[in-house]
Amino acid sequence: xxxxxxxxxxxxxxxxxxxxxxxxxxxxxxxxxxxxILGGKSIIKNDTILRGDLRRSTAGQxxxxxxxxxCLIGENSIIRPPGKLHKGSFTFYPIRISDFxxxxxxxxxxxxxxxSCVEIGKNCIIGKFVIIKDLAIILPDTVLPEGTIVPxxxxxxxxPGKLVDTLPETYQETMESKCKNYYLRFKxx
Amino acid sequence: MSVTxxxxxxxxxxxxxxxxYPSSSSSYHSLDKLYFCEECDAxxxxxxxxxxxxxxxxxxxxxxxxxxxxxxxxxxxxxxxFSCPTCESSLSIQASDQPSTDNAVGPTAxxxxxxxxxxxxxxSGCKWSSKEVGWSFxxxxxxxxxxxxxxxxxxxxxxxxxxxxxxxxxxxxxxxxTPSSSSSSRSxxxxxxxxxxxxxxxxxxxxRDVGGLVAYSARSKRSSPAEKGxxxxxxxxxxDEYVPKDSWRRTGLEKGLEDVDLIRxxxxxxxxxLAALVKRWQSSWDRGSMSREILPQxxxxxxxLTKRCxxxxxRHLLIQPDTKTVRMKIKMVxxxxxxxxxxxRRRRRLPSNDISESPDQMxxxxxxKQRRERRRTRGGNPVREEDELMDTxxxxxxxxxxxxxxxxxxxxxxxxxxTLPHQPxxxxxxxxxxxxxxxxxxxxxxxxxxxxxxxxxxDDYLMGGSGIGGLEAGFSEEGTTTTGTGTNTGxxxxxxxxxILSSNNNKRSKENxxxxxxxxxxxxxxxxxxxxxxxxxxxxxxxxxxxRYTYKADDLGTPTNDKDENKSKxxxxxxxxxxxxxxxxxxxxxxLGHVE
Numbered sequence: 001x002x003x004x005x006x007x008x009x010x011x012x013x014x015x016x017x018x019x020x021x022x023x024x025x026x027x028x029x030x031x032x033x034x035x036x037i038l039g040g041k042s043i044i045k046n047d048t049i050l051r052g053d054l055r056r057s058t059a060g061q062x063x064x065x066x067x068x069x070x071c072l073i074g075e076n077s078i079i080r081p082p083g084k085l086h087k088g089s090f091t092f093y094p095i096r097i098s099d100f101x102x103x104x105x106x107x108x109x110x111x112x113x114x115x116s117c118v119e120i121g122k123n124c125i126i127g128k129f130v131i132i133k134d135l136a137i138i139l140p141d142t143v144l145p146e147g148t149i150v151p152x153x154x155x156x157x158x159x160p161g162k163l164v165d166t167l168p169e170t171y172q173e174t175m176e177s178k179c180k181n182y183y184l185r186f187k188x189x
Numbered sequence: 190m191s192v193t194x195x196x197x198x199x200x201x202x203x204x205x206x207x208x209x210y211p212s213s214s215s216s217y218h219s220l221d222k223l224y225f226c227e228e229c230d231a232x233x234x235x236x237x238x239x240x241x242x243x244x245x246x247x248x249x250x251x252x253x254x255x256x257x258x259x260x261x262x263x264x265x266x267x268x269x270x271f272s273c274p275t276c277e278s279s280l281s282i283q284a285s286d287q288p289s290t291d292n293a294v295g296p297t298a299x300x301x302x303x304x305x306x307x308x309x310x311x312x313s314g315c316k317w318s319s320k321e322v323g324w325s326f327x328x329x330x331x332x333x334x335x336x337x338x339x340x341x342x343x344x345x346x347x348x349x350x351x352x353x354x355x356x357x358x359x360x361x362x363x364x365x366x367t368p369s370s371s372s373s374s375r376s377x378x379x380x381x382x383x384x385x386x387x388x389x390x391x392x393x394x395x396x397r398d399v400g401g402l403v404a405y406s407a408r409s410k411r412s413s414p415a416e417k418g419x420x421x422x423x424x425x426x427x428x429d430e431y432v433p434k435d436s437w438r439r440t441g442l443e444k445g446l447e448d449v450d451l452i453r454x455x456x457x458x459x460x461x462x463l464a465a466l467v468k469r470w471q472s473s474w475d476r477g478s479m480s481r482e483i484l485p486q487x488x489x490x491x492x493x494l495t496k497r498c499x500x501x502x503x504r505h506l507l508i509q510p511d512t513k514t515v516r517m518k519i520k521m522v523x524x525x526x527x528x529x530x531x532x533x534r535r536r537r538r539l540p541s542n543d544i545s546e547s548p549d550q551m552x553x554x555x556x557x558k559q560r561r562e563r564r565r566t567r568g569g570n571p572v573r574e575e576d577e578l579m580d581t582x583x584x585x586x587x588x589x590x591x592x593x594x595x596x597x598x599x600x601x602x603x604x605x606x607x608t609l610p611h612q613p614x615x616x617x618x619x620x621x622x623x624x625x626x627x628x629x630x631x632x633x634x635x636x637x638x639x640x641x642x643x644x645x646x647x648d649d650y651l652m653g654g655s656g657i658g659g660l661e662a663g664f665s666e667e668g669t670t671t672t673g674t675g676t677n678t679g680x681x682x683x684x685x686x687x688x689i690l691s692s693n694n695n696k697r698s699k700e701n702x703x704x705x706x707x708x709x710x711x712x713x714x715x716x717x718x719x720x721x722x723x724x725x726x727x728x729x730x731x732x733x734x735x736x737r738y739t740y741k742a743d744d745l746g747t748p749t750n751d752k753d754e755n756k757s758k759x760x761x762x763x764x765x766x767x768x769x770x771x772x773x774x775x776x777x778x779x780x781l782g783h784v785e
Binding site (some may be wrong): 002003004127133134137143144146147148149151152153154160161162163166168169170171172173174 | 221222246248249250251276277278279312313314315491492508515517520522524531533534592594596671711715
């Protein structure tokens, strides 16, 4: 897979590298960092917005945003926990993103959970409390309305998003090697 | 630009027709969609594999529907999943806030929205509400059941349908074992399931009717007086006439009046009021044709499929899904057996007189590129090439060089032979020629996951950076460049890797001169395309490649099993018999784009 893919370089010092191999852009706006967990070897690109400050109003430590391993958050994408009125008070709910999730540039994500091996194309809007199960592709420019459930092994596209196709059985391996390959190619100049 | 693999379906493996025959395109698929049957030692595709439904599930509530219920539920979710009549996204259940408006007087009511009945279905995509069609529910669960109870609209149609079904069912159960005479097999009206081969054969052998069944003998008696003329009709389905419960002629007249109303409605609403044809197809019954009359539909179920080898003597499982998870119990996919073929690094060969052309106009990058070029072709002819993007159109009369990369999925090294398949005599001539400078080469084995990753990490440097000439330099720098990402396991593996590299360093550099680049379980070789000057504009540059690979036969059954390195080394040391090796040939189609 990807024998001819070029190396993606960034200027040295523009990304912070953590002990677990995460690469986080200095230009990303990350609020409430204590409420965010990164699994390792994940890349957060320039000008992304991660809203870790939108937490449950009750006291105590809450994990707002957990991101797995080998994930990618593309340029200008926004990840914002969904919120709703519950028993008379407004509360935010956490977002869980599993391993091998690629979110391309200019996306707005308000999902409740995103399973492993999911690819979200450019310019997508993932509505509040959307649940994306493992192994799915959201095509570029898709809008998923609030509360949509994306079943495993499916391809969704359109506005509003619809199930357009199913994935081949080999997709898990393809996506895992793609994510690993991307991480290895993403290096400082 | 794409590389697709041929599936010969049930034929014996053969070279498919060249790309100039459009009919050949149907047997090509991308590698990730192909399966591999170990028993038949053949590639299988979605078109030829036998498919069975393993389980049904609702794509919205993800409920696993037992297959016994599916037919009664009419292949749709029988819980609370509905799709929006306007935008087709799934509807959510919303409690109405009526209690609060009832209790409070005036607009200064409390913001408390007491969730309670009646419930409505609301689309979060387009804000459509089931109140528009007058649907409201007492409970937020089991909407489909509630709807079935309260929906009387289709009662008339439903009862008619049920009685018709009963009528036909009685016929099916009565006449199922009825044998029919062979002469009637010509008749298309005769359902083939009625023909019992055994009785037919007996009939032929005895030259008389082998009946014994009441239905059959009754039928043959009836037709005996006019046997000559009626012979054709022997096995025809003889149905009692169905008496409809309701006169549909009268309904037809009513429909005429409805149509008048419809036209009146249409005049008021304009074209936007009319429902799209797609939406009307989706509803099973005869619904209104105005968009406001389209009702939400229960969401159709999805399936998980079991796939089998199509060969009648094999029928082995290729894919068996696990109903609970996304994993597969059995997964025989071609990507675990066939090398992955990729094509890239396109370069255009510049004519030799261009070499002296204006060196002062070159940028620093160009200079470096040229230097790299010279290094690459060191010892060979001084050919200058220019890097090009893969998707730019080809120019007539030019020569392009590509690299073709093959990835070995097996835990043993394999030998490759690349050839162009034999063209049929009458095949149209192509206006470009393909040259494979190095048709024979080997690919290293796939290693354990960690070793493989480390390979990538360290060898990426070679690939992107100095190319072939800077091999030694690359290795010495390696330590400094990769320390940043090094983890505990990383440092360990690097040591082992360096020893491996030093052992076959000599071999590698020798091969590099022939244009072979090796990196982990990937080998890259050159491939030249010569576009003839007379080529038709906009024509596709597409050709087939025949790839034969030689592998160890004893691994035929378990190529995916982990193998200790010691073990494989032992095998390498021991003198190998020729019999241990097996060949497998497959065909790929390479599409490189089109001519300018």
